Amino acid sequence: MSFLVVDHVSKFFPSHAGGGEVCIFKDVTLKVDKGEFVTVIGHSGCGKSTLLNIIAGLETLSEGGVILNGREVSGPGLDRMVVFQNFALMPWMTVFENIALAVRSAYPDWGREQVTAHVHKYIDLVGLKGAEEKRPIALSGGMKQRVGLARAFSIEPKVLLLDEPFAQIDALTRGVIQEELVQMWNATRNTVFMVTHDVDEAILLSDRIMLMTNGPSSRVAEIVDVTIPRPRSRDTVIEHPHYYKIRNHVIHFLVRHAVHGAAGERGVPGETSDVAPLVVRF
Amino acid sequence: MKTNGNGSPWMISVFLLVIFLGGWHLLTLRTSFDAKGKTEEQLQMLEFNGDIVRAEAGGYAWNPEKMKGVPGPLAVVEKARVELSEAFVIKGTNDHGIGYLVLYTVSRFAGGFLAASVVAIIFGVLLGLNRVLFRAVNPFIQVLKPISPLAWMPLLLYTVKDPKWTAVLVVFMAAVWPTLATTAFGVSSLKKEYLHVAAILQLSWFKRLYRVILPGAAPTIVNGLRIAFGSALVAVVPAEMLLGELGVGYLSWIEWNNLDIAGVIFAILVVGVVGVILDSGFNKLAGLVTYQE
Numbered sequence: 001m002s003f004l005v006v007d008h009v010s011k012f013f014p015s016h017a018g019g020g021e022v023c024i025f026k027d028v029t030l031k032v033d034k035g036e037f038v039t040v041i042g043h044s045g046c047g048k049s050t051l052l053n054i055i056a057g058l059e060t061l062s063e064g065g066v067i068l069n070g071r072e073v074s075g076p077g078l079d080r081m082v083v084f085q086n087f088a089l090m091p092w093m094t095v096f097e098n099i100a101l102a103v104r105s106a107y108p109d110w111g112r113e114q115v116t117a118h119v120h121k122y123i124d125l126v127g128l129k130g131a132e133e134k135r136p137i138a139l140s141g142g143m144k145q146r147v148g149l150a151r152a153f154s155i156e157p158k159v160l161l162l163d164e165p166f167a168q169i170d171a172l173t174r175g176v177i178q179e180e181l182v183q184m185w186n187a188t189r190n191t192v193f194m195v196t197h198d199v200d201e202a203i204l205l206s207d208r209i210m211l212m213t214n215g216p217s218s219r220v221a222e223i224v225d226v227t228i229p230r231p232r233s234r235d236t237v238i239e240h241p242h243y244y245k246i247r248n249h250v251i252h253f254l255v256r257h258a259v260h261g262a263a264g265e266r267g268v269p270g271e272t273s274d275v276a277p278l279v280v281r282f
Numbered sequence: 283m284k285t286n287g288n289g290s291p292w293m294i295s296v297f298l299l300v301i302f303l304g305g306w307h308l309l310t311l312r313t314s315f316d317a318k319g320k321t322e323e324q325l326q327m328l329e330f331n332g333d334i335v336r337a338e339a340g341g342y343a344w345n346p347e348k349m350k351g352v353p354g355p356l357a358v359v360e361k362a363r364v365e366l367s368e369a370f371v372i373k374g375t376n377d378h379g380i381g382y383l384v385l386y387t388v389s390r391f392a393g394g395f396l397a398a399s400v401v402a403i404i405f406g407v408l409l410g411l412n413r414v415l416f417r418a419v420n421p422f423i424q425v426l427k428p429i430s431p432l433a434w435m436p437l438l439l440y441t442v443k444d445p446k447w448t449a450v451l452v453v454f455m456a457a458v459w460p461t462l463a464t465t466a467f468g469v470s471s472l473k474k475e476y477l478h479v480a481a482i483l484q485l486s487w488f489k490r491l492y493r494v495i496l497p498g499a500a501p502t503i504v505n506g507l508r509i510a511f512g513s514a515l516v517a518v519v520p521a522e523m524l525l526g527e528l529g530v531g532y533l534s535w536i537e538w539n540n541l542d543i544a545g546v547i548f549a550i551l552v553v554g555v556v557g558v559i560l561d562s563g564f565n566k567l568a569g570l571v572t573y574q575e
Contacts, residue, residue, distance in 0.1 A: 058478050076481040088475035092497040092573040101493060105483040137574045155483075 001070065002031035003191055004055070004159055009064035011050055023217040024050055027064070030210065030220065032159075035189040039202040040220075041250060042212030043257060048195045049085075052163050055193060056082050068158060078106050081157040085164040087144040089136040089151075096132040099123065099151045106155035122150040125184065142173035146180070153184060162194035166201065178204055179234055186231055199250050203228070204237055209246075210277070211253050224250060225281040242282045249280060303355050310354035315344045353544040361544040362551075376536065378528055384556055387518060387529035391560070394453025395514045399507060402461035406503070407495065409462075410469025423463055431456035431517040435524060445525040449518070456517035457510035461503070468502025469495060500571040511564055515557050530556060 009028045012021040024047035032038045040048045053059040055066055057076035066073040068080070081102075082088075089098050099119045107115070123132055126146040136144055145165060152160055165181075166174040178201055185192065185205070196202055202209050203226055211222040228240045237243055315334055317325060325342060328334045334342045353361075369381035378386075409416040434455045439448045472495060480494045496503075519531030526532060530552045537545030 056478075056482065058481065076478070076484075078482065078484055081482060082478065084475055084478075086475060088473075088479050090476060090479070090494065090498070091575045092500070101485075102483055105485060135573070 001067075003034035003036075003069060004030075004032040004193070005067040006030040006051070006055065007065050007067060009051070009054060009061050009066065011047060011054065011059075012062045024215055025212070025218045028220055032191060032193060034191055037185060037192045037194070037205055037207045038210065039194045039196055039206040039208070040210045040212060041196060041199065041202055041254070042218065043214050043254065044197075045215045046212040046218040047215050048212055049163055052082070052161050052193065052195045055159070056080050056161050058082070078155055079158040080161055081152040081155055081159075082161045082163060083145070083148045083152045083165045085167050087136070087141075087148045087168075089144055089147055091136050094133050094135055095123065095128060095139070095147050098136075098147055099154050102151045102155050118154060122154040125153070126150045126180065140173070141169045142177055145169055145177060149177075149181065149184065153188065153190070156188075156190075158191065160190045160192045162192060162196075164196055165194070167197065174198075174201075175234055181205065182232060199247055199254075202226075202250070203243060203246055204232055204234060209250060211250065214257050220277045222253060222278045222280050225279065227282055245282045249282075307354050307356065310352050312344060312351075315342050317342050353547070357544045358547045358551075361542070361548045365545075365548060376528070380530075380533070380552060383528060383530050383533050384552065386527070387522065387531065387556065388560070390449055390522075390527070390529060391453055391514060391518045394450045394518075395457045395511065397450075398454045398457035398510065398514070399461055402458045402506075402510070403465050403503060406462045406465025406506075407469050407491070407499075409466035410472075410499070411495070413470065416466055416470060420466075423459065423466075427459040427463060429455075431513070432520055432524070435521065439525070445527055449521045449525050449527045449529075452521040453514045453518050457514040460509040460513060461506040464506025464509070465499065465503045468499035468506070471502075472498045497571070497573070501573065504568045504572055508564070508568065511561070515560065519553060 006028055010026045011024040013024060015022045028051060030038070040051065042048045050059060054061045055073070057073055057080065073080070090101070093101065096119055099122060100115055103115050103118050104110070107118075110118070120132075123129060126149055128143060128146055128150065131139065131143065136147070139147070145168075148165070166177060169177065182205060192205075194202075194205065206226050209224040209226060210220050211224065212218050213221050224246060226246060227242050228237055228246075320328075325334070329336065329342070332345055335345045337343045365380045369379045371379045372382065409419055431452050435448060435452055438451045438455075439445065442448055442451065476494050476498050477490075480490045485493065518529070519534070521527070522529040522531035523535040530549060533552070534546050534549035537543075537549055
């Protein structure tokens, strides 16, 4: 059995127009192995962040279940840490305190020195040495998300959930942090579930990319295997013959689904939910 | 916008003060008494009333003991000098030195304000965390909030039967609503990501409150406290006047009863100074708990 299983999960929201419910996504099934890096790409509103929040336990699901390491997940927990799009650092705490809050929660038996050493280890890992006593206001977006990553990695969760982690970071810094994330992931081999808009980011980081159709009633239409060997880096990955094949395939999919309601060759959304996602492999 | 001018604001402040004091002095200056055009009978009447006194060199002058009109700044300064020199002297039940009066007012204010703040923050957090409860209670808060704290006074006096505690409770009533409403608002509009982080990290209820909710809502809570602070400070003066409780507010009323207008002006100035000192102390405290995003 896979490490993380999202089993036929559907999500309905009460309709704003009144009367009935709106289906966000339907019958999403996904199996992630231990140490695997899986990414979901889709247009805004396809429910990919909702899916991530359901795995995190921050939102309830309407149907189906999420199973982690053989146990059904209910509610948030330290085994599934989220890296938030808007960083979600406590602005009244310093960098050190933000990470220490997480470390103390994950390891309540640790003494003060052990916590301090652990926090410093992860601050060093993301290259923020010297910024320990700064508050988030004094940090750039890139530095803030480095703190977010350090906080997430520091509690050594079973699954890391990255919710468009680099969307609010300028393009140049984004590349640098993506590379750092690759290195951190190489070192730790965490199981990662990421949600993004960025195709290049997905190819650089992921083992598999899930493509979601547009909402409402969106579903996972295709799963693309990223057949580019690791270790990867930004300049070598684009040299690989599969890079542009994968990239073009994903972009074609997204363009095909760009117009609302144009669900491509698979017909009307909602009627095809029993069809298993197409596995694409180059 | 470009700020115009690079002169010292202090210079302007001093200049304005000089203009103000000079104008006040000139406007309240009395011309020396002129007996011309008054009959002997009228002069005798004025002397009998004590308005004028017979000067040693003959003729009449205004009676310096009997002031008429608004006193000038020099009279107020003289009054202040006398009052401040006896700041901690008790001459009678209703005649305590200004130092004691300030102490009474500050402790009355502090008691009511602190009690109101504690109660308001506790209930505000509870309401802020429970949306249904907040919406259920909000109409009552909205009705109670605009009521002048002084309107409560007769009822409070009737129930607690003690003017000392009534004055504290009036301050309490003035301070409780703004803090309650803003705390509830601040807690309920706390960014949900912070609560998500707290939930993922499995923080205990207590830690969630002290590490996340209260510090997160602190800037909003402080804004509420600031409004409460102002309205409590405004309420304490008339509460003292109406209840006859010794304090700087009551001082103004006593001096009015004595027809000592210089004393009234002095009392007003003391109220202002006390307010400024309390306010700067509050701002120092507020600076410790607020953060920038």
